[in-house]
Amino acid sequence: MAIDVRDDRRYIESHEWVQTVNGTVRIGISDFAQDELGDIVFIELPDVGDEIAEGQPFGVIESIKAVSDLYAPIEGEVVDRNETLFETPELINESPYDDGWMLEVEPADAGDIDDLMDADEYESQLA
Amino acid sequence: MTGRRTTLYGAHAEVGAKFTDFGGWEMPVSFDSIRTEHEAVRTDVGKFDVSHMGQISVTGSDALELMQRLVTNDVATLEVGDAQYAAITDTDGIMLDDTIIYRLGDRDGDPSYLFVPNAGHNEEMLDRWTKHRDEWGLTATITDRTDDYGMIAVQGPNAIDLVDSLTEEPIETLSRFTHTTTEVAAIEVLIARTGYTGEDGVELLVETASAPAIWSALECQPVGLGARDTLRLEAGLLLGGNEFDPVENPRTPLEAGIGFAVDLETDFIGREALSEQLEAGLKESLIGFGLADRGIPRGGYRILDSSGDPIGMVTSGTQSPTLGRPIGLGYVETDHAEAGNEIAIEVRGEPKMGKVESLPFVD
Numbered sequence: 001m002a003i004d005v006r007d008d009r010r011y012i013e014s015h016e017w018v019q020t021v022n023g024t025v026r027i028g029i030s031d032f033a034q035d036e037l038g039d040i041v042f043i044e045l046p047d048v049g050d051e052i053a054e055g056q057p058f059g060v061i062e063s064i065k066a067v068s069d070l071y072a073p074i075e076g077e078v079v080d081r082n083e084t085l086f087e088t089p090e091l092i093n094e095s096p097y098d099d100g101w102m103l104e105v106e107p108a109d110a111g112d113i114d115d116l117m118d119a120d121e122y123e124s125q126l127a
Numbered sequence: 128m129t130g131r132r133t134t135l136y137g138a139h140a141e142v143g144a145k146f147t148d149f150g151g152w153e154m155p156v157s158f159d160s161i162r163t164e165h166e167a168v169r170t171d172v173g174k175f176d177v178s179h180m181g182q183i184s185v186t187g188s189d190a191l192e193l194m195q196r197l198v199t200n201d202v203a204t205l206e207v208g209d210a211q212y213a214a215i216t217d218t219d220g221i222m223l224d225d226t227i228i229y230r231l232g233d234r235d236g237d238p239s240y241l242f243v244p245n246a247g248h249n250e251e252m253l254d255r256w257t258k259h260r261d262e263w264g265l266t267a268t269i270t271d272r273t274d275d276y277g278m279i280a281v282q283g284p285n286a287i288d289l290v291d292s293l294t295e296e297p298i299e300t301l302s303r304f305t306h307t308t309t310e311v312a313a314i315e316v317l318i319a320r321t322g323y324t325g326e327d328g329v330e331l332l333v334e335t336a337s338a339p340a341i342w343s344a345l346e347c348q349p350v351g352l353g354a355r356d357t358l359r360l361e362a363g364l365l366l367g368g369n370e371f372d373p374v375e376n377p378r379t380p381l382e383a384g385i386g387f388a389v390d391l392e393t394d395f396i397g398r399e400a401l402s403e404q405l406e407a408g409l410k411e412s413l414i415g416f417g418l419a420d421r422g423i424p425r426g427g428y429r430i431l432d433s434s435g436d437p438i439g440m441v442t443s444g445t446q447s448p449t450l451g452r453p454i455g456l457g458y459v460e461t462d463h464a465e466a467g468n469e470i471a472i473e474v475r476g477e478p479k480m481g482k483v484e485s486l487p488f489v490d
């Protein structure tokens with residue numbers, strides 16, 4: 001199955017994506033990441049109101065075979081999180097870019113996103 | 128580093144399997160998803176490449192004596208066509224490996240056995256058998272046949288029907304822990320009604336070169352090591368390296384809950400230590416546990432009692448695909464080992480509440 005890389009968002013090396021939606025920034029993991037992890041069975045996310053710091057772990061994701069940290073692509077405050085993932089973490093496998101989003105963050109500096117990898121750069125990292 | 132590859136590697140790569148290192152072998156960890164593969168075995172049938180398991184043959188007039196003195200079970204009870212689970216212990220009763228022993232047809236009137244050590248243990252066991260044969264002045268012929276054989280497990284409620292439809296002789300009458308030799312697609316195979324999933328099924332032993340033909344004749348879901356692990360965990364079966372490891376986690380078969388594979392009436396290396404342990408009582412015992420809280424138990428996490436004091440260590444854990452909840456195996460102080468006891472697993476510093484459960488988790 002081909003790996004999907006969307007060009008409507010940006011990426012970091014550890015395979016998280018960010019996408020600006022109405023002034024806030026959504027964060028999730030890429031199709032490559034969910035495919036590598038395999039069956040996702042558990043996720044830990046920060047609470048609304050928590051601060052996340054660029055390059056620092058903001059949560060934990062577990063598949064049947066592995067435990068991985070989730071890394072924050074930017075600095076900001078969590079304004080929403082995808083509560084449905086706690087009951088149905090497999091949504092991240094099924095829809096990593098849409099229904100499987102994790103956090104919405106108010107960025108400390110909206111310009112930070114432009115420094116991240118675009119789809120072409122991310123895709124060349126996967127090759 | 129690339130590990131050794133089984134003769135089925137090409138077939139796995141062709142269908143896009145993901146690979147992992149296991150016991151020095153490059154083995155498929157998943158073909159589709161662990162959940163899909165797991166479910167196929169619980170509800171239908173799946174096939175596993177287990178060619179990484181070792182095979183050692185022991186033949187000769189004193190083959191029985193040699194086997195009897197090196198494994199914990201009573202090999203003398205095996206008739207031709209029988210199979211048996213046993214542990215291999217050192218003088219302290221510590222498990223070096225676990226194995227299945229097959230009694231093959233006699234050779235020139237002498238008994239002949241084939242036993243299957245875990246992946247990567249064949250050389251160590253060959254050395255162990257050879258050293259003790261020479262030390263004890265025995266004459267049995269010991270041969271490492273790992274490179275000569277491919278091994279395929281077919282497991283699930285429809286496994287027998289599938290294999291039966293391909294064999295020259297019917298196999299549905301084969302009893303659990305017995306084996307027979309017949310043909311599949313005109314290729315000779317040894318078929319044993321054994322497995323490592325908690326389901327009905329068989330394991331097939333074929334000459335290495337013939338394994339790809341048998342594999343493709345078995346039209347069903349291929350299953351990787353990922354689902355093999357979740358299946359055996361639900362069945363409460365031990366994994367070498369997790370539930371026992373002579374260096375990292377030295378355990379006796381009594382602590383590991385496989386006393387049924389230990390016959391203290393026979394004379395084997397480790398017997399005295401095990402007799403003493405049985406008499407003194409077990410300090411620690413293997414338990415199965417389930418969590419009511421969300422969280423995945425993993426090997427190495429601490430097991431706490433209901434007041435938060437450490438009482439043991441997790442050896443294996445997962446989110447059970449069949450039950451849809453977290454389960455695991457581990458060792459605790461024996462007075463905490465009773466089913467129903469409240470325990471907690473420390474997951475990243477947080478206690479997750481659960482209970483000791485009786486094994487297997489899934490029948």
